[in-house]
Structure formats: C-alpha cells, structure tokens
Amino acid sequence: MLSVENLTVSVGPFDLVSDVSFSIGRGEILGLVGESGSGKSMTSLAVMGLLPRPGPSIRSGRVLLDGADVTPLEPWQRVEHGHVPMAMIFQEPMTSLNPVRRIGDQIIEAVQVREKLSVAQARVRARELLEQVRIPDAALQLSAFPHQLSGGMRQRVMIAVALACRPQVLIADEPTTALDVTVQFQILGLLRRLCDELHMAMLFITHDMGVIAQLADRLAVMYAGRVVETASVGAVFDAPSHPYSRALMDCMPMHSMGKRRLATIGGQAPRPGTLPKGCAFAPRCSNLRDTCHHIPPPRLLVAPGHEALCAYPLVTEGVT
Amino acid sequence: MTSLPLLDVQDLKTSFSVRRAGRTLRVPAVDGVSLTLAAGEVLGIVGESGCGKTTVGRSVMRLAKADSGKVLFAGQDVLHAEGADLNQMRIDIRMVFQDPFASLNPRRTIGHSIGEAGDINGAFDSSLERAEKIAASLTAVGLDPSFANRFPHELSGGQRQRVGIARAVLPVPKIVIADEPVSALDVSVQAQVLNLLMDLREDLNLSMIFISHDIGVIGFVSDRVAVMYMGRIVESDDTKALLAAPAHPYTKALMEAIPVVGADRRILPSTQVSEPPSQFQRASGCAYAPRCPLATAECRETAPLLRPLGATGRLVACHNI
Numbered sequence: 001m002l003s004v005e006n007l008t009v010s011v012g013p014f015d016l017v018s019d020v021s022f023s024i025g026r027g028e029i030l031g032l033v034g035e036s037g038s039g040k041s042m043t044s045l046a047v048m049g050l051l052p053r054p055g056p057s058i059r060s061g062r063v064l065l066d067g068a069d070v071t072p073l074e075p076w077q078r079v080e081h082g083h084v085p086m087a088m089i090f091q092e093p094m095t096s097l098n099p100v101r102r103i104g105d106q107i108i109e110a111v112q113v114r115e116k117l118s119v120a121q122a123r124v125r126a127r128e129l130l131e132q133v134r135i136p137d138a139a140l141q142l143s144a145f146p147h148q149l150s151g152g153m154r155q156r157v158m159i160a161v162a163l164a165c166r167p168q169v170l171i172a173d174e175p176t177t178a179l180d181v182t183v184q185f186q187i188l189g190l191l192r193r194l195c196d197e198l199h200m201a202m203l204f205i206t207h208d209m210g211v212i213a214q215l216a217d218r219l220a221v222m223y224a225g226r227v228v229e230t231a232s233v234g235a236v237f238d239a240p241s242h243p244y245s246r247a248l249m250d251c252m253p254m255h256s257m258g259k260r261r262l263a264t265i266g267g268q269a270p271r272p273g274t275l276p277k278g279c280a281f282a283p284r285c286s287n288l289r290d291t292c293h294h295i296p297p298p299r300l301l302v303a304p305g306h307e308a309l310c311a312y313p314l315v316t317e318g319v320t
Numbered sequence: 321m322t323s324l325p326l327l328d329v330q331d332l333k334t335s336f337s338v339r340r341a342g343r344t345l346r347v348p349a350v351d352g353v354s355l356t357l358a359a360g361e362v363l364g365i366v367g368e369s370g371c372g373k374t375t376v377g378r379s380v381m382r383l384a385k386a387d388s389g390k391v392l393f394a395g396q397d398v399l400h401a402e403g404a405d406l407n408q409m410r411i412d413i414r415m416v417f418q419d420p421f422a423s424l425n426p427r428r429t430i431g432h433s434i435g436e437a438g439d440i441n442g443a444f445d446s447s448l449e450r451a452e453k454i455a456a457s458l459t460a461v462g463l464d465p466s467f468a469n470r471f472p473h474e475l476s477g478g479q480r481q482r483v484g485i486a487r488a489v490l491p492v493p494k495i496v497i498a499d500e501p502v503s504a505l506d507v508s509v510q511a512q513v514l515n516l517l518m519d520l521r522e523d524l525n526l527s528m529i530f531i532s533h534d535i536g537v538i539g540f541v542s543d544r545v546a547v548m549y550m551g552r553i554v555e556s557d558d559t560k561a562l563l564a565a566p567a568h569p570y571t572k573a574l575m576e577a578i579p580v581v582g583a584d585r586r587i588l589p590s591t592q593v594s595e596p597p598s599q600f601q602r603a604s605g606c607a608y609a610p611r612c613p614l615a616t617a618e619c620r621e622t623a624p625l626l627r628p629l630g631a632t633g634r635l636v637a638c639h640n641i
Contacts, residue, residue, distance in 0.1 A: 035506050036477070151369065180368045180533045185577040185587070192587050207506045210579025214587045251511040253536040261518070262511035262540065 001026050001201035002047070002086070002169045007061035009039075009046050014272035016042045016056055018225045024201040026168070029192070031216030031233070032205045033248065035269055039225040040205045044171045047203070048088050049075045065169065085114060086169035087162035091177055093154035097146040103157050104142030110164035129160040133190060152183035159190065163198075170195070171203045176211065188215050209249050213237055221245045224270050224280035231306035241300075241308035243287045279311070287312055324395060325356035326527050327380070327413075327495060332389035334372075334379045349375040351551035352389075354626075357495065362521065362528040364542030364559065366535050366574065372551040373531045377497045380529075381415055382406075393495075411441055414488040418500035420480035424472040431468030434458070434487045443491045457486040460523075461516060478509035485516065489524060496521075497529045502537060514541060536578050539563050547571050550607035553626055557634040567629060567636050569612050606639070614640045 003023035009016050017039040024030045034040045045051050047063050049070070063071045066084045073081065090096045098106055107126040111117060117125065123142070130138035133156040146154055155175055162170060172191065176184035192215060195202050204216055212219050212233060219236055221229040221244060229242040240246040250263035267284040276282060282292040289312055297311045334350040350372040357363050365373045378384040380391050380398065391398040393409060401409055414437075417423035424433055431454050435444070444450035455465035461482040472480055481501060488496055498517065502510040518541060521528060532538050538545055539559060546556040547568065555568040566572045606624050609615040618639050626637040 035508055181535070181577040181579070182368050182533075182574065184579075188587050208579060209507070214579050248507065251508050253511070253514070253534070253540040261515050264511045264515060265508045 001028075001066055001084070002203070003064045004043075004047060005062045005064065007043065007046060007063065008059045009042055009051065009056050010059045011056045011272070015059070016225055016272050017046065020061070020222075020225075020227050022220050022227065022230065024169070024203060026199045026201055027196055028218070029195055029202045029204055029216045031212035031219040032203060032222060033207065033209060033212050033219055034222035035207055035248075037269055037271070038222040040222050041173055042225075043222070044088065044173050044203060044205055048086065048171060049073060049078065050088070079114060084169065085165040085167045086171065087165055087167035088171040088173065089155075089158050089162050089175045091174040093151065093158045093178075094146060096158060097154060097161075099146055102143050102145055103149075107142075107157070107161055107164055110161045114165045125164075126160075129163055130157075132163065132194070133157075133160045135160075150183075151179050152186060155179065155187055156190070159187075159194070163194070166198075168198075168200055169203075170200045171205070173205045174207070175204075177206070177208075184211070191215070208252075210252055221248070224275060225272065226280065226309060228281065228309040229307065231303070235303065235306050239314075241302045241306065241313035242281075242310050243285050243314060244281050246314060247284075247286065287314060326359045326361075326394060327357040327529075328390075328392040329353060329355045329376070329380065330390040330392070332376065332379055332391065333387045334375050334384055335387055348551050349384075350379060350386075353548070353551070353553055355546055355553065355556070357527050357529060359494075359527055360525060361544065362530055362542045364538035364545040365529060365531045365548055366533065366538045366545060367548035368533060368574075370550075371548045373533075373548050374499055376548075377415065377499050377529060377531050381410075381413060381497060383415075407441055411437065411443075411491055412494045414493040414496050416481075416484050416488045416496060416498040416501045418503055420477055420484050420504060421472075423484055424480060426472050428471075429468065430458075430470050430472065430475070430483050433472075434468070434483065434490055437487065438491055441491070453490060457490040458483075460489070460520065461486045462512075476509075477505055478513060481505060481513050482516065485513075485520070489520060489526075492524050493526065495527045495529065497531070499531045500533070501530075503532065503534070510537075517541065534578070535563075535574050547574065552607065552637065553635070554608065554637045555635065556626075557632070561632060561634065567634065567641050568638050569614050569640075570608050573611075606637075614638075616640065 001024055005021050007020045008018050020043055022030060032040045042056060046058055051057060058071060062069050065086065068083055070078055070083055104123065104126050107129055108119060108122040111122045111125050126142060127138050130141060135141055135153060135156050149157065176187050179187065206212060216233050218232050220227045221242060223244050229236065229245050236245060240249060247265045251265060253262060265284055270280055276293065278293045278295050279297045282288055285292065292311060297309050299307055299309050300313055302308050302313050332350055332353045333348065335346045335348045338345050338347050353376055355363065365376060367373045375384055379386045386399055393413060398409060434454050434457055435450055438444050444453065454468050458465050458467050463479060463482055502513050505513060520526060530538065530541050542559050545559050545562050546553045547570065549570050555571050566575055605620040605622055609619040612619065624637045624639045626635050629636045629641060
C-alpha cells in the first residue's frame with residue numbers, strides 16, 4: 001500500500017534521514033522506533049509531503065502510494081490527482097486541535113476536503129466518525145471545545161479527524177506518548193481495531209519498544225537517520241540482531257525489576273553533521289570491533305525478512 | 321518499624337472548584353488519603369491522570385490548599401506552619417516536577433535556578449561558596465559545572481530534568497517529592513535519570529515520594545507502593561509483594577496495561593478496554609465499580625474501606641477479596 005524507497009532527507013549538506021526503505025501492506029502495522037532525533041518524525045513528514053519549508057527537503061528516493069509515485073506532489077495535489085488518501089495523527093492532541101473551534105466543526109472541515117457534502121450531511125458523517133472512535137454521547141460532544149475533553153478523548157478526536165478522508169494509509173507519530181498507560185492501552189486497542197476494520201496500512205512511530213511489542217506486526221529500528229534493523233516483531237524480540245535494538249529493549253524498567261540499576265545506553269546519539277566515518281552507533285556499542293570505527297556497516301540479511309545494518313550482528317543460540 | 325515516620329499524612333482531603341455550564345462544582349481530588357514515609361524509604365504513588373496522586377504531593381508541599389487532614393513532618397504540623405518554620409520545611413521537603421520545559425525559568429541561568437532556594441534561605445555565606453555549591457550539585461547530577469551559565473533553551477530534555485533534580489537537592493533536603501520526573505523523557509534517557517535519582521537517594525540519604533502513572537517505573541524505584549484511584553488509596557504494600565500478587569482489580573488492570581514484551585500481551589482487535597468514569601458524577605459505592613469485572617450490588621451501594629489483608633502489611637479497599 002505504502003512503500004518508501006531509499007528516502008534521503010537533508011538540510012544543507014547534512015542528511016537527517018539517509019537511505020530509508022520500507023513498505024507496509026493493507027491491515028498491517030509497521031512500528032518505527034528510535035530515540036529523539038533519530039529521524040523518525042522527519043521520515044513521516046517526508047512521506048506525508050509535510051516537510052517544513054524552508055528547511056529539510058527530500059534529496060533522493062521515492063514515496064509510492066498504491067504504486068503511484070507521489071514524492072514531488074504537494075498534499076493538495078495528491079487530493080486533486082485522486083491519489084489514495086493518507087492521514088496523520090500527531091503526538092500532542094491539544095496543540096493539533098484548534099482551541100477556539102468546536103470539535104464538530106473541525107471534523108466537518110476535514111470531511112469536506114475530499115467529499116462534496118452539505119454541512120448537515122457532513123455533520124451526520126462527523127457523528128459517525130466520533131462513534132467509530134468510541135466517544136460516548138457523540139452527538140453531544142460535537143459541540144464540545146477541545147479543552148473540555150480529557151487527553152485520551154482529544155486523541156480520539158484527532159483520530160476521527162484523520163479518518164474523515166477515509167484514509168488507506170495512516171501515520172501515527174507518538175500518538176500515546178502524552179497519555180497514561182491505561183489510556184494508552186485503550187487508544188492502541190482502538191487503532192488496532194480500526195486498522196483491521198478499514199484495511200488501513202499504518203506507520204506507528206514511537207520510542208517505546210513495549211508499545212511496538214503490543215501493537216505492531218513488523219518493526220524498523222532507526223538510529224541517526226538510518227534504519228538499522230527491520231524484521232517481524234516476534235523475530236526482533238526473540239533475537240535482536242543489532243546491538244542498538246538490544247540496548248533499547250534492555251533499558252525498559254520492566255526488564256530490570258528487582259535489579260539495582262537500569263541498563264542505559266552510554267553516550268549520546270550523534271547530531272547530523274557529526275556522524276562518524278564508520279558505524280554511527282560504534283561509540284555507544286557494546287559489541288564493538290576495531291573495524292567498526294572505520295568501515296560503514298553492511299546491510300546483512302540475518303534471516304528471511306530480517307535485516308540488520310551491522311557488520312557483527314548479535315547471534316542468539318538456537319537461531320539460524 | 322517502631323520509630324516515628326518521617327512524614328505522616330492522615331486523612332488528607334483536597335478539593336477544587338470547577339465551573340461547568342454555569343454551575344460551580346467541587347471536585348474532590350484527594351478524598352481521605354493516609355500514608356506514611358519512613359526515613360530512607362521510597363514510597364511510590366501510582367494511578368491514572370486525575371486520580372489525585374499529584375495533588376497529594378502538592379498538598380504536602382502546600383502548593384495546593386488542603387481542606388482537612390493532617391500532615392506531620394518529623395512530628396511537626398506542615399499544613400499550619402508559618403514563617404521560619406515554613407521556610408525550613410520548604411528546604412527539607414522539595415519537589416522535582418514533571419515537565420522539565422515548563423518548570424525552569426527560561427530567562428534565568430541554570431545557576432540562578434539551582435541557587436535560588438539557597439539564596440532565599442541564606443544558605444550561602446559568600447558568592448564563592450554559592451558558586452562552588454552550584455558547581456558541585458551540577459557535577460553530582462552528571463552535568464558539567466559550566467552549565468551554570470547557560471539557559472534552559474540550550475539544554476535537552478534529559479539535561480533539563482537533571483537540572484530540576486540538582487535544584488531539588490541544594491541545600492540537601494530530607495524528603496524529595498518527585499512528580500512524574502521521567503514521563504516526558506525518552507526510554508533511554510529515562511533509565512539514566514532514574515539511576516541518577518537512586519544514586520542521590522543513597523549518597524544524600526534521602527527519603528522520597530515517587531509519583532508516576534507507570535507501574536514499571538514505580539516497581540523499579542520504590543520500596544513501598546500505594547495505588548490511587550479517584551482520590552483514594554485502593555491498595556498498598558511492599559513493592560515486591562504487591563507486584564507479585566496484586567489483589568485489587570484496579571491494580572491488576574494497571575499491570576495489564578503496561579507495555580511489555582511478550583506474545584501473550586499483544587493487543588488484538590478483540591481486546592476489551594474500558595474508560596475512566598466522570599469526575600463529577602461519582603457513584604455512591606466503590607468508585608471503581610463501573611469498570612470492575614467483579615462488581616456486585618454491594619459495590620455499587622457502599623464504598624469499601626481500606627483494610628488489612630492477612631498479616632503481611634497489605635492494605636486493600638475492595639469488598640470482593
């Protein structure tokens with residue numbers, strides 16, 4: 001449904017995203033995971049055609065929507081040319097919703113982008129959308145302002161706005177990071193159900209490996225603008241190949257219950273422009289060899305459908 | 321434990337006025353909470369947004385005005401302290417806030433923010449001593465002393481939270497109330513900050529109230545846990561015992577919601593989830609009854625009291641256990 005081929009996004013001479021490729025099928029959820037600054041949000045903005053201007057731009061690579069190349073098109077041109085609809089949910093529901101407009105009006109506006117409906121018809125559709133995201137008393141809540149809703153409810157409204165264009169590709173950029181664990185659980189459950197019911201391809205961006213484990217079918221781990229590991233969720237959690245994936249999993253508190261210290265990743269992620277000559281993760285790697293500092297790591301196929309950007313991928317016993 | 325607790329909170333109640341549709345409603349944010357903190361102990365308070373856990377911390381700090389109840393710090397009344405006593409208490413009980421972006425003054429240097437508590441209380445004899453102590457506290461939280469001359473916007477989220485911690489331990493307090501100190505941080509940075517807090521706890525012999533919605537984080541840092549729901553404590557015990565065998569249905573639900581790695585925890589389209597109830601229309605019985613799988617007619621009528629379960633120190637507020 002969505003495929004990204006060798007995408008490179010740069011600002012001046014610096015690559016923020018380099019050579020990123022992935023594809024997502026209908027009804028599938030791909031988790032894109034990495035720390036702040038790893039380029040995951042930049043990737044999603046590039047895919048949506050929403051890169052800030054002036055600023056970073058796509059230097060090479062292609063974004064294919066259902067086989068059609070949409071890379072050079074503005075978002076409004078994608079609508080005009082009748083390309084497959086795609087939508088995005090952002091991290092902060094409070095800053096993405098207009099605080100002085102009722103949520104019903106904001107959903108109606110989104111509905112009318114793609115469909116020529118009267119306001120009354122669009123209002124009926126808006127109510128259906130609120131019901132679809134399981135907001136109780138949907139008809140009443142249409143007249144609520146964003147500040148009158150809880151964080152979880154606001155994020156549901158954002159999802160309703162995103163669904164207004166009947167998207168077949170949905171990008172969710174850390175949609176639950178600002179929410180409680182229990183509310184996060186509810187929103188993840190909702191997204192999973194919507195993805196199945198509406199046969200959407202979903203790109204789910206997060207820094208939390210636990211969320212990926214619960215929700216995604218496949219994952220791509222990003223570090224310093226590159227995808228360093230891709231595989232099915234089960235394969236990565238059973239036997240991570242890249243030392244960075246392993247380190248991300250180890251620093252979750254649940255893994256250290258009863259231990260005296262949490263595992264941490266030493267050092268800091270490199271900034272664009274200060275990338276080392278060899279492997280970008282080398283200065284923080286626990287499995288470092290001499291050559292890592294000098295030779296860029298190869299992309300190795302460690303198992304069918306499981307790739308790692310590492311010269312010395314971790315080997316787990318019993319796995320071939 | 322026979323000695324007097326360092327902090328003793330008894331039947332604390334704090335409520336807020338909220339205006340909705342032209343009417344003013346009282347929302348009881350904290351509705352009769354009692355807890356104790358022993359010297360050197362870390363007490364975790366866990367619960368969802370709106371359960372009142374932050375208000376407990378803020379009431380103890382007197383940042384929110386309690387309606388009734390008592391807070392005793394080493395036997396002294398906190399809620400009615402004035403003048404010099406209050407100033408001393410504000411040195412002894414300190415807070416680390418959730419949002420490292422909002423809690424530092426953007427127009428003051430880091431050094432100013434860290435030194436302010438000491439300045440107000442005359443803790444520094446000379447400007448040289450002040451500079452030395454600020455440098456030492458920056459070093460203690462793993463930052464370079466040159467950060468003292470920088471401004472918050474020059475720092476990353478993790479660095480700012482380290483500054484928030486440095487500020488809370490100069491001059492050295494007895495108790496630190498940490499209100500969601502790592503919720504705004506990346507997982508890898510979160511681990512570093514949690515390790516730092518635990519190191520400081522040991523080095524400075526701090527007692528701590530650690531407030532979080534993440535039972536995984538609480539499980540790592542705290543010795544004892546109190547689980548809050550709608551302004552009340554529903555279960556409390558030693559951390560290990562509680563996590564090994566949660567008794568209250570709400571504690572179980574909280575634990576199930578933690579994202580952990582494992583095939584049995586996958587979210588499927590059929591996974592059932594429930595919504596928190598309204599703050600305004602409280603049921604007369606147990607506040608958790610509308611979401612509870614075990615709820616009976618009794619639960620909907622009478623609110624359960626916190627009572628001991630067995631002889632292990634476990635307290636639970638539930639009719640069905």
